[in-house]
Amino acid sequence: MLFSEDVFRRKSELGGSIEVICGSMFSGKTEELIRRLKRAQIAKLKVEIFKPKTDVRYDETNVVSHNQNAIPSIPIDHSSALLLMISDNVDVVGVDEAQFFDEELPHVCNVLANRGIRVIVAGLDMDFKGNPFGPMPAIMAMAESVTKVYAVCVQCGSPALYSYRLVPDGARVLLGEKESYEPRCRACFNAG
Numbered sequence: 001m002l003f004s005e006d007v008f009r010r011k012s013e014l015g016g017s018i019e020v021i022c023g024s025m026f027s028g029k030t031e032e033l034i035r036r037l038k039r040a041q042i043a044k045l046k047v048e049i050f051k052p053k054t055d056v057r058y059d060e061t062n063v064v065s066h067n068q069n070a071i072p073s074i075p076i077d078h079s080s081a082l083l084l085m086i087s088d089n090v091d092v093v094g095v096d097e098a099q100f101f102d103e104e105l106p107h108v109c110n111v112l113a114n115r116g117i118r119v120i121v122a123g124l125d126m127d128f129k130g131n132p133f134g135p136m137p138a139i140m141a142m143a144e145s146v147t148k149v150y151a152v153c154v155q156c157g158s159p160a161l162y163s164y165r166l167v168p169d170g171a172r173v174l175l176g177e178k179e180s181y182e183p184r185c186r187a188c189f190n191a192g
């Protein structure tokens with residue numbers, strides 16, 4: 001592996017970096033984000049986590065995975081708030097549901113990484129139509145490491161990379177869970 005995710009040195013000892021965890025809904029993005037952040041905390045690094053204020057599905061402040069693993073976070077309504085709210089001595093920054101942030105998020109991640117901070121970003125790479133989602137493609141282009149994770153296709157059991165919308169709503173942003181979405185592989189997604 002050219003770039004190891006397990007970087008347990010303080011920011012003063014190492015240049016910063018951007019890591020992306022992407023995939024469909026239920027693919028384990030949040031679990032993987034929480035795993036990396038908790039390991040950094042075990043290594044006694046100072047960790048701060050941010051999420052969009054709009055994402056209140058499970059909890060207003062915590063980042064919570066579908067299997068109820070959780071970590072405290074700071075909800076913000078614009079990526080620029082991250083630069084204002086971040087503490088001075090932070091080693092690692094986590095961002096969840098990055099697809100909902102504005103187009104400034106890639107720049108914000110770059111600023112943090114250039115300050116020596118390890119930035120870990122989790123988000124949907126594609127929307128329900130299979131199109132690249134919000135700032136995710138730009139952050140993936142700038143990242144040292146991109147990890148794509150897969151759910152299990154609920155139709156056939158293959159690895160799933162799409163989030164199939166089950167309800168007739170054309171809006172790009174529609175918060176929801178299993179009542180509104182199911183992870184599907186390419187063939188099952190295209191079968192409709």
Ligand SMILES: Nc1ncnc2c1ncn2[C@@H]1O[C@H](COP(=O)(O)OP(=O)(O)O)[C@@H](O)[C@H]1O
Nearest residue numbers: 024025026027028029030031065066067151152
């Ligand atoms: N079809 C599925 N494929 C994989 N995991 C699923 C599926 N349905 C439910 N899950 C649960 O979702 C968990 C992943 O949750 P989470 O990390 O919150 O995913 P994401 O952030 O990618 O939406 C899995 O560990 C599993 O318990």
Ligand SMILES: Cc1cn([C@H]2C[C@H](O)[C@@H](COP(=O)(O)O)O2)c(=O)[nH]c1=O
Nearest residue numbers: 024025026127128163172173174175176
């Ligand atoms: C595909 C898709 C999803 N959403 C919403 C649905 C959920 O609230 C989140 C994704 O959460 P997860 O942690 O990845 O499971 O995004 C949306 O608004 N639009 C979409 O196209």
Ligand SMILES: [Zn+2]
Nearest residue numbers: 153156185188
């Ligand atoms: Zn399938």
